[in-house]
Amino acid sequence: MSPNVDQFFEERRSKSRKLAEMGVDPCGAKFVTSSDLAGAREKAEAASIAPASESEISVRLAGRIVAVRAFGKAAFVVLRDRSGDIQAYLRADRLGEAGYAVVKLLDLGDFVGVEGTLGRTKTNEITVFAKSLTFLTKALRPLPEKFHGLSDTDTRFRQRYLDLVANPEVRERFVKRSRLIASLRRRLEERGFIEVETPMMQAIPGGATARPFITHHNALDIDLYMRISPELYLKRLLVGGLDRVFEIGRNFRNEGLSPRHNPEFTMMELYQAYGNLDDMMEITESVVSGIAGELGGGEVQFGGKPVKLASPWPRLDYLSLLAGKAGVDPASEESLRSAAKKAGVDTDGLDKWALMDEVFSNYVEPGLWDACFVCGAPIELTPLCKARPDDPTRAERFEAYAAGMELANAYTELNDPLEQRRRFEEQAGGSSAAETGGKLDEDFLTALEHGMPPAGGLGIGIDRLAMIVLGAETIREVVLFPLLRPRETGAATAETPRSN
């Protein structure tokens, strides 16, 4: 620890000891409040208090001190909680000698409770005129600077609590993410879906193709995989008669990090028996545009450019987009290969379908700015999806895009157990299955053989939805604790102050 941090720490410890000597617990106790800070503000506004006057409205409020402006025998402190900030005015003549002695020992970062009346100062600032101050908790380390806040991304992500305290817009963003998920849950429940939880540790990681994380269960002495998708378990529930199910939870993929990828990310997946792709479109449009309206006030900006999320979303054709936006002939492997090469893709060993996917994500995806559905991707890429009745080479599938990112993916689900087995076997021959030994999920196939009703299925990437709705350009701004390389243990030890 640097001498400077040591100095802060020792000074604050000494104040903490002084408080204890005065009979004040430096790590206080329950404090009943009359409302949060924003609630007190609203009350004050509603009472239309004149400048430089006090009302008779009493409040009890608590928060962390984020600013102190002290005079000899009076001080203004700004309190902050989850809802916002409010100023409190502490005067020696109102708090008494003992009370004001505590004020003298306050530091930025301490938690306090105040009881007093709401009013406005002569500068018209809503203020709690304190009758008493209750010390709640001492902060032994200093907070980041009050004006510029905290901007170093390393510290912001590693010590997110500092980011949340110092940067109100960050706190607000995560509150909104929580509201987003609550709203999504409510909207699905209104449609008769029930929320379920399926295994995150799976013996065979299915439902997608991605490299899994491997873990080990000691008692059974078996390797397990962190799920890459809940799909195969949710479908088992359709077999079991839970006709409308959804799950909101983490998926894990052992792949690279990027502004759009975190190895653990949050997905919403739902399955609706007796439905199909059209139902999934309706749900996606309605839920996403509804949430955006609720949280973003209808106006959503990403990277300074507006993104249109209001329904209806245009239905675009996968192959037409390839021809139109990428200028390739989707039927020609050579045309696809040369386009992929031009985009800097290493095309060795890629088959026609993989090339198509590369061309799509390099040439078409970045330009899909306003929300839209891309329909009819080739069946080869989607072993869990039904083929189109009119064109068996294409999947009855859509992917929803907005702000140049894939936001959702939906199928009319394949419920033919024999066809499903054939597709799995085909896939097991491919290279992507090597990681998990190419094992077929026989238990899932058995479930299908018992009969899965025709169904539509939908997955929405919640982190990306949050990014778009909240205008965050990197996933790290919507994930509280994004994955970072752990610090050296030596450094971590040095952070811990020695006791005495």
Next chain:
RNA sequence: GAGGGCGUAGCUCAGCCUGGUAGAGCAACGGCUUUUUAAGCCGUGGGCCGAGGGUUCGAAUCCCUCCGCCCUCACCA
């Protein structure tokens, strides 16, 4: 994994190109101050300049290696 950028006080940053031994604001400490809004005024302390090595009489500054973060690419149904 490759390329580029960044790393200086608790925080936000200057200094680096053109080497001469470390600066500002906020925060902290002492003093004055009972209506401030990044409060003010006077004074004080605080840095192995990410780590290690090299060049040099002399390195925050130039060179090399390593570590961490960010960006782009690659990996990634």
